[in-house]
Amino acid sequence: MKILKKVLLVLVILIALIAVIGLMLPREARVERTTTINASPASIYEEVNNLERANSWSPWFQIDPEGTVYTFTGPSSGVGNKMEWNSDHPDVKQGSQEIIEAIPNQKTRSVMYFSEGGDEPAYAEIILQEEANGTLVTWTFEADMGGNPINRIFGMMMDTFIGPYYEKGLASLKTRAESKPVFSIEIIKMDTEPINYLAIRETFDATKPEDIGPRMEEIYTQLIGFINKNGVMGMGQPMSVYLNYNETGYEADIAIPVADASGVTDETILIGQTTGGKAVRGVHMGDYHKLDDTHKQLQAYIQFNNLEANGEGYEVYVTDPTLADTAQWRTDVYYPIK
Structure with a gap:
């Protein structure tokens, strides 16, 4: 019993000492x-x-x-x-x-x-x-x-x-x-809604950039004429959806967003829809000839942040290109991600 009492006494002293120190x-x-x-x-x-x-x-x-x-x-x-x-x-x-x-x-x-x-x-x-x-x-x-x-x-x-x-x-x-890439454009992650569109698919030669603008203008004129003639309701600014892209050229749907394309049966007009959900958006200000750099920055951003693509990238031409000051031209570039 004396040993037990001594042990208990030591424990009490230790606990008291810890409490005081604490x-x-x-x-x-x-x-x-x-x-x-x-x-x-x-x-x-x-x-x-x-x-x-x-x-x-x-x-x-x-x-x-x-x-x-x-x-x-x-x-x-x-x-x-x-x-x-x-x-x-x-x-x-x-x-x-x-x-x-x-x-x-x-x-x-x-x-x-x-x-x-x-x-x-x-x-x-x-x-x-x-x-x-x-x-x-x-x-x-x-x-x-x-x-x-x-x-x-x-x-x-x-x-x-x-x-x-x-x-x-x-x-x-x-x-x-x-090791972070330097981005000269505004890039944000955001949620997007799918966009229904009518389009004409075209292949462009990147070595002849002077031909791209006039051809896109022809396509938009044709699409607007079709929309007006058939009573289709447009729903936003002109856009392009990129399907295949390399150093020498690209294939794209030159498109106009619409409210409903279910009744369109013309074989020359394609019906499409962008991928909704998460996306990264880059804001390009200036001439269209430098849009390639914006695409490369967005791709670098996606790679750096270990993001995964989820559909085709697309451009929305926010500003009317007839505006004389090209520095004020705004194009929003989207890349859907998972």
């Missing part, structure tokens, strides 16, 4: 890591202000990419962009992250909830500071460990647990940002 430790746990990336703040901000895109460099995504289910809600980026995850992997488990503050090209702040953390939130910030040799990126983690002394002791070890993940994530972000 209560003396800081309530707030904080982790911080930095790196310098040879890229602009704006370019890096695009990678951190979109939680779906952030998975391309997140160290936690790499742990269980096949077994984790991700759900994204809210806007595609910025405040309200939210990600929830669910995994059986012990290093991933379940949780959520939502952007609650977004200062363009400067900072994002997110709130996070973890399955093992109950209702207590944690916060992460990514701060971007432009420097002479690039951008200083600071990634922080903060959590309130409460009054429980055991939690406070755990908080003291947070840097050891999370720090290596932050270092790995920043290294991946650096690699991604420094």
Whole structure:
């Protein structure tokens, strides 16, 4: 009995000692890591202000990419962009992250909830500071460990647990940002509705660009005449749907959107529909002769972001080409994606 009493006494003393030490430790746990990336703040901000895109460099995504289910809600980026995850992997488990503050090209702040953390939130910030040799990126983690002394002791070890993940994530972000293609056009991901259209299919010789414009004008004149004659209701700006494309030429449906093409039976007129759903859109401003560069940038964007095509790309000619100032000509280029 004396031995048992001594053991119990030692345990009580140890528990009391842990409680005292724990209560003396800081309530707030904080982790911080930095790196310098040879890229602009704006370019890096695009990678951190979109939680779906952030998975391309997140160290936690790499742990269980096949077994984790991700759900994204809210806007595609910025405040309200939210990600929830669910995994059986012990290093991933379940949780959520939502952007609650977004200062363009400067900072994002997110709130996070973890399955093992109950209702207590944690916060992460990514701060971007432009420097002479690039951008200083600071990634922080903060959590309130409460009054429980055991939690406070755990908080003291947070840097050891999370720090290596932050270092790995920043290294991946650096690699991604420094290898990122430079895009001179506005590119966004968006949801689109399928477009019904009437068209005439034509093959164009890319080595004779001077013939393309006049031939497209002839086709549009023919289509408009057909639509007016047959009482078909047009539904938007003229467009082209690209079916086959290479360096020497391309085949395309030169088209006009319509409300309903079900009654069209003319063999010279094709009935088509674009692929609805997710798409990337690039805005081309200027002469049509430089549209090839816009297509190449969109294709590079799709490849860089590991997106998968889901149908034929198409151009919508937003601006009337009779406008004298060609710099004001706007063409929206769409590539459907999965």
